[in-house]
Amino acid sequence: MPHDHAQQDPPSEAELRVKALETLLVQKGLVDPAALDAIIETYRDHVGPQNGAQVIARAWTDPAYRRRLRQDATAAIAELGFVGRQGEHMVVVENSDRVHNLVVCTLCSCYPWPVLGLPPSWYKSAAYRARAVIDPRGVLAEFGVDIAPETDVQVWDSTAEIRYLVLPQRPDGTDGLSPHALAGLVTRDAMIGTGLVHAP
Amino acid sequence: MNGLHDMGGQQGYGSVAPDPEEPLFKAPWEARALALTLAMGAHGRWSLDRSRFARETLRPDQMVTLSYYHRWIAALEALMLDCGLVTEAELAGGPPETGGTPALRAGDVARVLAKGGPTLRDSARTPRFAPGDRVRAKVMHPKGHTRLPLYARGKPGEVVLYHGTHVFADASARGEDAPAEPLYAVRFSARSLWGDAAHERDSVTLDLWEPYLEPA
Numbered sequence: 001m002p003h004d005h006a007q008q009d010p011p012s013e014a015e016l017r018v019k020a021l022e023t024l025l026v027q028k029g030l031v032d033p034a035a036l037d038a039i040i041e042t043y044r045d046h047v048g049p050q051n052g053a054q055v056i057a058r059a060w061t062d063p064a065y066r067r068r069l070r071q072d073a074t075a076a077i078a079e080l081g082f083v084g085r086q087g088e089h090m091v092v093v094e095n096s097d098r099v100h101n102l103v104v105c106t107l108c109s110c111y112p113w114p115v116l117g118l119p120p121s122w123y124k125s126a127a128y129r130a131r132a133v134i135d136p137r138g139v140l141a142e143f144g145v146d147i148a149p150e151t152d153v154q155v156w157d158s159t160a161e162i163r164y165l166v167l168p169q170r171p172d173g174t175d176g177l178s179p180h181a182l183a184g185l186v187t188r189d190a191m192i193g194t195g196l197v198h199a200p
Numbered sequence: 201m202n203g204l205h206d207m208g209g210q211q212g213y214g215s216v217a218p219d220p221e222e223p224l225f226k227a228p229w230e231a232r233a234l235a236l237t238l239a240m241g242a243h244g245r246w247s248l249d250r251s252r253f254a255r256e257t258l259r260p261d262q263m264v265t266l267s268y269y270h271r272w273i274a275a276l277e278a279l280m281l282d283c284g285l286v287t288e289a290e291l292a293g294g295p296p297e298t299g300g301t302p303a304l305r306a307g308d309v310a311r312v313l314a315k316g317g318p319t320l321r322d323s324a325r326t327p328r329f330a331p332g333d334r335v336r337a338k339v340m341h342p343k344g345h346t347r348l349p350l351y352a353r354g355k356p357g358e359v360v361l362y363h364g365t366h367v368f369a370d371a372s373a374r375g376e377d378a379p380a381e382p383l384y385a386v387r388f389s390a391r392s393l394w395g396d397a398a399h400e401r402d403s404v405t406l407d408l409w410e411p412y413l414e415p416a
Contacts, residue, residue, distance in 0.1 A: 014270040015229040020293065021273060022232055025240070028296045030285065034306035036235035042313060044224055044231070085238075085316040089363065091385075106208030106349055108252055109268075118234070121226075122218040124268050130210040133351065133404045134394055142216050152401040153390075157208065159347045160383055160407035161248075161319040162363055189218075 043118050049188035051082045052115035052165060056191065057183035059092075060170045070094065073165065077115060087114035087163055093156060094167040095193075100147050101166045102140065102193035104132035105158040112163035116188055123192065133157060143194040166191050171199040201343055202350060204263040205256045209351040209394070233269040237276050238313075242304035245283045248317060249373035253345035254279045321380035323365035328410055329384060333359045336416040337386070337408060345373030348412045352404075355392050356416045360405060361385035368409050381409040 011019075025031040055077055059066040069076040073090035077083070090112060093101040105111065106129045111119040122128055131139050136153045140146070147153055156164045168190040174182060181200075189195030207213075225231040241251065254275035258266070262274060280286040287297055304312060329335055339354040340346075347369045363383040371378030387405040390398035 012227075012229075014233075014267060014273065015227065017270070018229040018233050018236070018273055021277065021291075022236055024286065024290055024296065025236065028286070028290075028299055030243070030300045030302060031236065031239050032302040032305050035239050035302065035304045035309050036232060038306045038309035039235040039238050039313070040231045042309065043234070083316070084314040088316040088318040089320060089366075091361070104208075106351075107205055107347060108255070118224060120218065121222055121268070122216050125213075125216065126207055126210070127213040128216045129207040130213050131216070132208075134209040134211075134398075136402060137399060139216055143218065149399075150401070152403065153399065154387075155402070155404040156385075157349065157404055157406045159349065160363070160366060160369065160409070161317075162383070162385070162407050194218075 043113075047114060048117035049115075049186075049191065050183070051080070051117075052112070052188070052191045053183040053186035054080055054179075055082070055092075055115060055165070056167060056186045056197075057179040059167055060182055061179050066167075069167070077165075082114040084114050086110070087112045089162045090115075090165060091162055092165050092167050093154070095169045097151070097169075099152045099154055100140075100193065101164075102132060102136050102153060102155045103158065103164045103166060104129060104155060106130070106133055107157075107159060110158035110161075110163065112165055115165055116191060120188070140194065143189065145194065145196055166193045168195075168197045171197050173199040201253075201256060201345065202341055203256050204260055206350050208349045230269040233273045233276075237272050239302070239304045240276060240280065240285075242312060243285070244303065245285065246279050247367075247372045247375070249345055249367075249369045250375060251275065251279060252369075253373045254282075256345065319367040319380075320364050321367060323380050325365055325379070325382060327362055327365075327382035327384075329359045329362075329382070329413065329415075331359050331362060334416040335359055335384075335386060335413045337388075337406075337412055338414055340412075342370065344370060346370050346412075348408060349406070351393060352388060352406055352408075355388050357386040357388040357392070357406075359384045360387045363407065366409070368411065370409075370411070381411055383407055383409050384413070386413070 073092040109124040190197045336356045337352045365380035366383040368381040386408045390402035
């Protein structure tokens with residue numbers, strides 16, 4: 001029988017602590033366990049970078065929408081149904097041949113949940129939080145993104161409740177693609193600024 | 201508070217290591233930790249800013265050794281103790297001493313998450329600065345929660361966006377119902393922050409409340 005670490009390792013201190021806390025708070029009547037399930041289901045099944053990708057694809061194909069997105073991103077994103085916690089006040093920053101944008105939260109892990117979901121570990125890591133502001137080109141190179149010396153790198157440190165979404169450049173050779181197909185090309189990293197969008 | 205959470209510009213943490221195969225949660229308990237934090241936050245006993253401060257004021261050794269969601273749980277326990285929602289004896293495994301009512305029912309989760317916690321407030325305040333103004337981030341070392349990172353303090357920058365008047369994190373973390381303050385995106389050239397070795401074209405833009413700023 002294969003050795004299965006997930007089954008046989010003893011539960012971690014953190015796991016025991018969370019279980020004990022949930023049990024206590026449910027016993028005290030402070031927490032509805034079904035609400036916990038509903039929260040987890042929301043961020044596991046319904047909220048993620050596929051939402052932001054729809055915003056980007058729409059901006060690429062609808063100039064009027066792109067203008068609204070630049071003027072009032074919160075309202076324009078809400079048009080597509082993406083609203084709420086950690087996306088209450090959105091700003092979209094646009095990449096071009098002259099400017100590359102990169103988003104970080106050096107103080108904690110602020111991230112635009114309604115359009116990108118919960119942040120990946122690397123976004124929350126000390127290495128990214130420390131270096132994105134002092135060595136953005138070095139960080140980008142680690143993601144395989146080389147920025148030309150004549151391009152400005154503009155880093156956005158999310159120090160308040162404004163959440164930033166990067167509007168990546170639409171790749172050449174995608175003229176005939178539908179918004180749905182375009183959305184399929186848009187990656188989470190491209191909307192943080194650690195990636196570029198590539199033609200299929 | 202000057203602490204380990206204020207990581208911008210720190211060195212020695214190595215390279216960024218993205219894992220494309222990473223699951224949303226590395227273990228089921230991480231999901232429960234997130235959900236418990238949100239469900240208890242719905243009781244309205246503390247602001248988001250106070251919960252951030254609770255994570256910042258964990259012991260330095262915990263800041264370094266505990267995983268991300270483990271820190272969330274440690275901070276949640278501290279907040280609940282502060283607010284009297286739980287006792288030390290209960291957390292140590294004792295029987296429940298008091299009861300309560302859930303603030304968030306399963307049927308309300310979608311509505312509450314969609315509402316979020318907007319921080320923009322109507323205000324008669326006239327903003328002191330406007331886009332294009334040269335400003336300087338103050339040199340200050342408050343002992344409480346602040347969102348002015350060490351690396352920007354004392355540095356000159358330029359206002360690039362005005363966001364309106366927002367709940368002021370420093371006051372909100374203290375539990376004060378203080379007036380909202382004008383909030384600006386302020387751009388600092390990489391060279392003004394990091395010196396001549398930085399790329400001449402690069403910049404870092406931070407969202408800073410008016411009390412953090414002075415004319416330059």
